[in-house]
Amino acid sequence: MAPTPLSRSARSADDVIAELAALRTDDVKWSEGRAFGMVYDGGPAVHEVAERAAAMYLHENALNTKAFPSLARLQSDVVSWTASLMHGPDSAAGFMTSGGTESIQVAVLAARERARVERGVTEPEMVISDTTHAAFHKSAHMYGMTVHKVACRSDYTADVAAMARHVNENTVLVVGSAPQYPQGVVDPIPEIAELAATVDANCHVDACMGGFVLPFAEMLGRNVEPWDFRVEGVHSISADVHKLGYAPKGASVIVYRNRELRAHQTFVFSDWLGGFYASPNLQGTRSGLPMAAAWAVMSTLGIEGYVELTRRTLETADAIRAAVRSIDGLTVLGDPRFHLLTIASDTASTTPIDAFALGDALLTRGWFHDRQSPPDTLHATVSNSNVDHLEHYLADLHTCADEVRGTHAADRSTNYATLE
Numbered sequence: 222m223a224p225t226p227l228s229r230s231a232r233s234a235d236d237v238i239a240e241l242a243a244l245r246t247d248d249v250k251w252s253e254g255r256a257f258g259m260v261y262d263g264g265p266a267v268h269e270v271a272e273r274a275a276a277m278y279l280h281e282n283a284l285n286t287k288a289f290p291s292l293a294r295l296q297s298d299v300v301s302w303t304a305s306l307m308h309g310p311d312s313a314a315g316f317m318t319s320g321g322t323e324s325i326q327v328a329v330l331a332a333r334e335r336a337r338v339e340r341g342v343t344e345p346e347m348v349i350s351d352t353t354h355a356a357f358h359k360s361a362h363m364y365g366m367t368v369h370k371v372a373c374r375s376d377y378t379a380d381v382a383a384m385a386r387h388v389n390e391n392t393v394l395v396v397g398s399a400p401q402y403p404q405g406v407v408d409p410i411p412e413i414a415e416l417a418a419t420v421d422a423n424c425h426v427d428a429c430m431g432g433f434v435l436p437f438a439e440m441l442g443r444n445v446e447p448w449d450f451r452v453e454g455v456h457s458i459s460a461d462v463h464k465l466g467y468a469p470k471g472a473s474v475i476v477y478r479n480r481e482l483r484a485h486q487t488f489v490f491s492d493w494l495g496g497f498y499a500s501p502n503l504q505g506t507r508s509g510l511p512m513a514a515a516w517a518v519m520s521t522l523g524i525e526g527y528v529e530l531t532r533r534t535l536e537t538a539d540a541i542r543a544a545v546r547s548i549d550g551l552t553v554l555g556d557p558r559f560h561l562l563t564i565a566s567d568t569a570s571t572t573p574i575d576a577f578a579l580g581d582a583l584l585t586r587g588w589f590h591d592r593q594s595p596p597d598t599l600h601a602t603v604s605n606s607n608v609d610h611l612e613h614y615l616a617d618l619h620t621c622a623d624e625v626r627g628t629h630a631a632d633r634s635t636n637y638a639t640l641e
């Protein structure tokens with residue numbers, strides 16, 4: 222089929238916007254609390270400030286902060302506030318990136334480069350768990366690195382003893398997650414940091430999911446296992462403002478223990494006719510919009526705002542976990558205690574429920590869960606978006622469980638993907 226040509230004549234803004242509105246009809250209704258992940262709704266005050274800041278910075282380019290010093294200031298504030306939440310030392314330094322994947326990509330690059338410069342490693346390897354986010358595999362693929370992927374323990378946390386068997390003189394990075402995405406449990410970060418230290422490799426903590434939850438959960442008095450810069454031997458941490466930080470998409474933070482560690486992520490080049498080039502990100506031209514919106518959202522919420530959003534979110538996640546465990550045929554994998562959970566078939570039950578059949582039934586009622594595998598399960602990242610819709614969701618969960626008990630979904634595909 223020939224590519225569709227762009228319309229020759231100009232169209233009115235009203236016409237274009239009306240078509241956009243129509244195109245969105247089938248999109249998941251996140252503003253009605255139907256998405257368990259992907260969109261994180263901080264409420265009307267957060268929307269308002271994000272939209273106003275976004276309109277102001279729609280056209281700004283963070284490629285060169287000499288031209289836009291305000292963006293340098295916004296980035297510096299967001300990084301500093303985030304580093305403070307992670308108990309970063311005075312020396313902590315970082316950058317904003319476009320998202321969790323980019324924060325991970327630059328952290329992997331920094332680890333590889335530090336090992337090359339300081340230890341002469343030319344065949345870099347990383348050691349991760351099979352629950353560690355796929356963005357680490359993507360990074361290894363891009364940077365020509367070997368990945369040692371180690372099976373997690375039965376509670377889904379990283380198996381550090383097994384990881385130790387893969388650490389050697391080529392290891393540049395050992396990773397822990399706080400929490401990991403598939404089952405939402407926090408890895409034993411102190412043990413992982415100790416393991417990395419045995420060969421002077423970087424220890425990265427992937428807190429893309431937890432970076433804007435765990436600090437506030439701790440303030441709420443919840444038991445939070447050690448995960449941040451208070452753990453000696455953690456070199457870098459990624460945290461996504463565009464997830465539970467409630468900023469619009471395109472905002473994440475990478476923080477290092479010091480500027481020397483950070484320097485390894487920046488590409489510096491002076492041998493072309495365009496002059497001195499220094500680029501810490503994967504992008505060249507970078508929109509100022511997500512940076513300004515993230516700054517505005519964090520400023521508006523403040524610590525008290527985040528604590529309240531976290532309280533609501535964790536209570537909702539607790540209620541969903543309790544409901545899933547109470548339904549014969551369903552269970553929650555592992556013991557996630559924060560905002561994530563995985564709905565699985567309870568194989569100990571005499572009438573296990575097929576999680577994918579449950580997901581299909583929930584989807585017909587508008588509730589969108591990512592499907593994951595193995596094992597075949599439904600993923601839920603709970604956020605403030607879901608809080609006001611809890612009763613409705615739980616009622617549908619019970620109805621759908623009864624409806625699909627004894628059935629099996631024909632489609633076994635999983636869907637954390639964009640292929641077209």
Ligand SMILES: Cc1ncc(COP(=O)(O)O)c(C=O)c1O
Pocket residue numbers: 320321322323325354356398400401402427428429430461
């Ligand atoms: C633990 C973890 N790390 C990294 C990522 C990647 O983040 P992004 O989708 O913003 O690139 C995710 C996304 O869900 C995640 O859960």
